[in-house]
């Protein structure tokens with residue numbers, strides 16, 4: 001099948017590469033000429049495990065190419081995926097300007113039937129707006145061409161995006177005409193494996209399903225974070241509580257890890273956008289409002305612990321920071337808790353020596369030329385002359401460090417663990433003063 005993917009970010013590039021890998025002829029469009037140049041030169045603009053190999057393989061096979069030429073992109077694909085950003089507007093609602101610009105371009109240049117598939121996360125009712133934008137462009141040039149608008153929200157996780165796309169738990173498709181439904185069946189047939197993973201529904205339900213999934217997951221995290229904070233006061237251990245409840249199949253094991261707050265390009269923005277959508281329709285989502293508040297507070301929990309230990313004035317103090325990305329296996333810094341923690345340490349006069357396996361370039365881009373923030377190329381180097389170690393992202397390489405070396409290198413053997421990576425008993429035996437989240 002000939003496919004165009006509009007937007008070559010995390011979702012667009014992964015979708016385009018994986019669709020090419022099963023034999024489709026895919027053209028990826030982006031307005032960012034810098035990204036397209038990197039791709040044309042054989043690189044990829046993001047860090048995502050396994051992606052570079054798939055991109056290279058499919059470019060070499062002639063199934064995957066890249067362009068900034070909108071007209072060519074619209075002419076290419078019978079199916080046009082929209083995978084552009086939907087960042088939060090100032091009031092928390094999703095900014096649809098990129099989605100609607102992409103839709104208009106399709107209406108402006110299409111020369112025959114097109115299935116327009118919205119993969120971006122968009123508020124309920126966006127399908128109608130996309131349809132109206134395309135229809136308006138067609139009428140401007142007096143073209144009476146058929147098209148279908150489909151909602152196909154994406155559920156991939158950064159850091160595991162290729163695996164998630166290739167082996168999805170389910171594929172949600174909101175489509176309301178047979179021709180579009182048939183295209184989607186064909187397109188996703190190679191990803192079905194043992195059972196039918198396609199869940200067909202109307203467009204509005206599909207749009208809401210995406211927000212429901214992210215809001216539910218964010219709720220679990222905020223719930224566990226609140227319980228973790230309570231556990232500390234009560235002298236209980238949230239890790240044991242997690243094991244105690246996760247074994248109940250009605251609750252399940254996933255997304256019950258307490259920590260220093262959820263970040264990333266999705267949960268914070270999608271929770272806000274759903275609250276906003278509800279507000280606009282006269283509904284107050286009380287649970288979700290609390291989920292968001294709890295998460296904002298949770299991003300400060302490590303700072304509260306640091307202040308309780310070292311005092312509010314941290315001038316002259318230096319902190320080693322392990323992990324900058326919002327989660328492991330990505331260089332994405334969007335809404336990363338590390339950003340709040342670094343800013344709060346600066347505000348109190350401290351300096352920071354940071355290490356992250358892949359997100360240091362992105363951090364440099366965000367913090368610019370900041371003398372109070374230095375970067376090191378090995379985790380242990382960050383500890384030299386530092387008053388304490390603060391862990392913000394649970395990268396695999398931090399799982400089993402040499403604790404004796406940590407103790408020896410730090411000015412004081414104090415460890416703040418924002419991702420509960422270690423056993424408090426082992427820490428005690430290693431002579432480290434350990435501050436986890438909700439641990440005994």
Ligand SMILES: NC(=O)c1ccc[n+]([C@@H]2O[C@H](COP(=O)([O-])OP(=O)(O)OC[C@H]3O[C@@H](n4cnc5c(N)ncnc54)[C@H](O)[C@@H]3O)[C@@H](O)[C@H]2O)c1
Nearest residue numbers: 007008009010011030031032084085086098102120121154
């Ligand atoms: N990142 C994720 O893990 C993830 C997962 C599921 C869903 N989503 C959703 O998917 C959407 C895209 O997210 P992302 O993280 O891939 O975004 P991103 O910012 O990484 O990429 C978006 C790309 O779209 C390009 N773009 C903007 N306007 C364009 C236009 N008119 N024509 C062509 N290209 C254009 C931008 O230059 C950018 O490269 C969002 O709605 C997001 O909520 C993201």
Ligand SMILES: O=c1ccn([C@@H]2O[C@H](COP(=O)(O)OP(=O)(O)O[C@H]3O[C@H](CO)[C@@H](O)[C@H](O)[C@H]3O)[C@@H](O)[C@H]2O)c(=O)[nH]1
Nearest residue numbers: 154155156157158221255256257259262263264266326327
């Ligand atoms: O038990 C947990 C699980 C996650 N997190 C945090 O939650 C955030 C989000 O993690 P994750 O969901 O793994 O990453 P994303 O790539 O943001 O993926 C989410 O957002 C995507 C964009 O909408 C969806 O497609 C995915 O299904 C959804 O998991 C990160 O800061 C994690 O540290 C926790 O604090 N505790």
